[in-house]
Amino acid sequence: MSELRPARLGAADVLRVGAAGLRTRPARVFLSALGIAIGIATMIAVVGISSSSREQLLRRLDRLGTNLLTVSPGRTLFGEDAELPATSVAMVRRIDGVRTASATGKVDATVRRTSLIPEAVTGGIAVQAATPELLTTLEGAVVEGAWLNAATAREPAVVLGAEAATRLGLNRTGLRVWLGERWFTVVGILGPMPLAPEIERSALVGFAAAQRYLAFDGHPTTIYERSADEAVETVRGLLPRTVSPEHPEEVDVSRPSDALAAKAAAAGAFTSLLLGLGAVALLVGGVGVANTMVISVLERRKEIGLRRSHGATRGQIRTQFLTESLLLSTLGGTAGALLGALATTLYALAHAWPTTIPAWSIAAALAATFTTGTFAGLYPAVRASHLSPTTALTTT
Template structure:
């Protein structure tokens, strides 16, 4: 209390509490009940950790997709046959690759062709059991066009494309149980030797699930008609749109409407853009956990007010104002909530880093997510503490002191 002169006399005026005094008061109230504080803060921590981890994992996944796009490029176009005006499947001409290669900005072009054959680990496996693996003819330039890599063995060359040799996509090799080159697999009605196994190709998942043989070998051993079913090309980045416009007329001058052109990288871009769709649901679950934590903080503070009536009455009797009592309990609620928010943010960031590293992704925890998490805890602390603080301030000193 301080004395202030007024009208020739002195009167007692309550001393103002500094921010440090308020913080010490709030912390003292929390230290008196550590077990209850930990349990109440746990609800806030779980909600914040969930929200930070969801945002962080989603951002890490999106960053991985964007890095894949940067590494693989967006200048790959895929040409496939569409349908005729009568609803029948059209066909690309045998010269499609050569015709596409003549387009100025195009610097590499290749093709695959669907072969009417199945591949099995042995001839003892029923023909109906395909394992979802397609047999396709491939031109030697396919690996260069797709910027793929051979995990083991070699790619098709001028010699092996004419022989009963096969290169397996990463998924095809896994489904066949083939982990090394040199083994033989049953393709159509004869044995083929596995000469190579490819690494994954995110821009060409259809190749990952295929067994690839040379065009000449496919025609000679499997009755392939020589018509490509997919043409891949890469051109200068600034010319992709222009090349896409002329590809239908180049591949099929008579019926350009029967040709479909797509950009495989659009699928990765769409996945990156849609990465937040499922995230919203998980954020909703985190928000529910945060709300439950806020209710827990409010409940803790109400019980604290009921248990500390004599303390409140004593402070009021010694000159504390209602405003000072309100700010004391509001500070306790805020500190309790912020404690849970800080722990939850650290836990959420740790979960994000651990999960991203385990998947080989770049760990990304957006700073705005941490800022939003702390902001949410402050809001929860204030909202949860308003009612208990007002209730504490309304207690009359005489009633509070007489509480048993």
Template sequence: MTATAVPVPDREVLRPARLRPADMVRVGAVGLRTRPLRAFLSALGIAIGIAAMVAVVGISSSSRADLDRALAALGTNLLTVGPGSTLTGGQSQLPSPAERMVAGIDGVESVSAVGRIPDAKVYRNDRIPEVQTNGLATYAARTSLRSTVGAELADGTWLNAATARYPAVVLGAAAAERLGVGHAGQDTQVLVGGRWFTVVGILQRAPLAPELDAAALVGWPVAARELGFDEHATTVYTRSTEASVEAVRAVLAATANPEAPSEVQVSRPSDALAARRATDEAFTGLLLGLGAVALLVGGVGVANTMVISVLERRAEIGLRRSLGATRGQIRGQFLAESLLLSALGGLGGAVLGLGVTTGYALYQGWPTAVPPWALAGGVAATLLIGGLAGLYPAIRAARLSPTEALATP
């Protein structure tokens, strides 16, 4: 009988169990739960940086949204004409028919004007020293001025054909505040050019005509009769159709003063608001840089936390390696812990920044406008910072050999 060889089965090769992503997240969360205070402080550093970035972008966007809303309400088709400088450096003067000539330009919808009365000082009563003028100016105003510049009344009424002939005055917002006048009425009077004028109205602040805020506005006829006004306009305001604004602007100087157009200044008040918006954007860039620095500091905090965590948990790492955990699994555990820590800080910072923006916008009366990209970008930035900050500690943990780690006291 011949003996037959019995095949010996190969020994089964044991492979380490694979960790699913969900398991990796749970393992990474263990380190955060066992050290809650340290995790909270590290996440707080990230949250402050993200909150700063989101709040800066949100507040700036809300401010611009309010400015856009104001421009839409006031219109960007207001142009102003005023006297410039003469060739000798003196102050020029608009000719008397300038207002009428400007009104004849094609595309101009409405025209109004004011004329400054330099010798008519404004006082609350006759006991105030003459030198204490509070920086207030007196203007003769056309009755069409308020509708042309888009000014709103805070109290009382505007000048009309009747009150423009009598000692009645409308105060700008800053003028009323400096004079201590809180309301308009028959019993409220101020001294204008040595004569008593009844305050019939108070204006709100005029964004497109800020010179009116610190002014006392009286009727054109009474200014000529009682205050020595020479009836020369110092500023002519024009409203044009949106399509013809630039064409009107090009001919305004030559129309207002045909003999010396170079001595006329033409401006578009909304351009100043647009310049302010550009300044806000530059300021936003600066603050974003500060927010980025705060975010970087938070990332350093995460890296520091993870490095200390690796040093403190060498025994745990050695035990896991002895039980079969691979270097990749150890690396994934600490990287997941770092990403979770950063995600908590990023989400908390986004919520905090949104809350700060909303509260500040409500306080200022602005619409709340936080761009979605700011929230998403903030969270994405924290994950990127967290991943980079946790990469070195994760690699360092994975390189520890089981014997070296278990031998650590």
């Protein structure tokens, strides 16, 4: 007579048996899956929002370009403020690869709505002389009025940066402001300039007008230069010696776009911290699943005993409860991934960002769900498989 062998459970049978335990306890299943869902949703949303923010920064960086360099005076050997030569801009324009160069010079004056406002109340607005090419070099735009031209650059006319106009409470041209010790007419208001935020907070007058009316000495304090993309590093190396041949060490050269790149990198570092919080939430969810499965084993001892008495092996009992744990975790993980993607999309739309959810984050979330379900269900499954059929059936 052939030896009796226990029936083997197919994949469909395993899923059916595992799902049966979930269908009989919907409220408990929902609460247990909720913990997993919160952890996964947090991780997906954190990665998605961070990636969307970083993508927005990188797109802005691509749009603004990385070929803008700024030159400013450093410190002398004796620790004093250095000074750029008055001919600096013309010298920079002679460098091969330079497309355009312009400059601003700090003016010792304040700008106010009226002469009745105390001179100390500056509102954080700087007064600067500007060359006509500044707007082209910075690729800026005038949102109201016009930029300085050959005529207005010699007269008491001023163009306000976006932030300066806001702080002065001005939204149109033709009005006058008290600049230095006389009235200047506002002829233009600029739009935002992400690569030159100092311009946004400035009142800009022509070099000739600044020398004529504001005692400006003609020395630039910042030179803005754009070159061909392939020539940026070469030009960067030539600028100090070109601007100040005798003291190149007193010249500082920087690239404003580096600040945006650093901001994008910082967003990635902040993501790591928030991911840790999501991992903690996922861990708590895993503990909830494990607790649910342990209680399920205790409540279903008679069921386990009955199955064992009908020939189910310990391995089949382990598989049943492990499958139930994995299904519970997968349910929570899937809901969490959908919630995280929805949160990312809504947040990105609210901030006019591109919605970016890396594929690896979804894969990592599913892997985390599977791992959590495995570890959470391992102990309850082993415990269930070791119950003796007679003991389980006689348990009240």
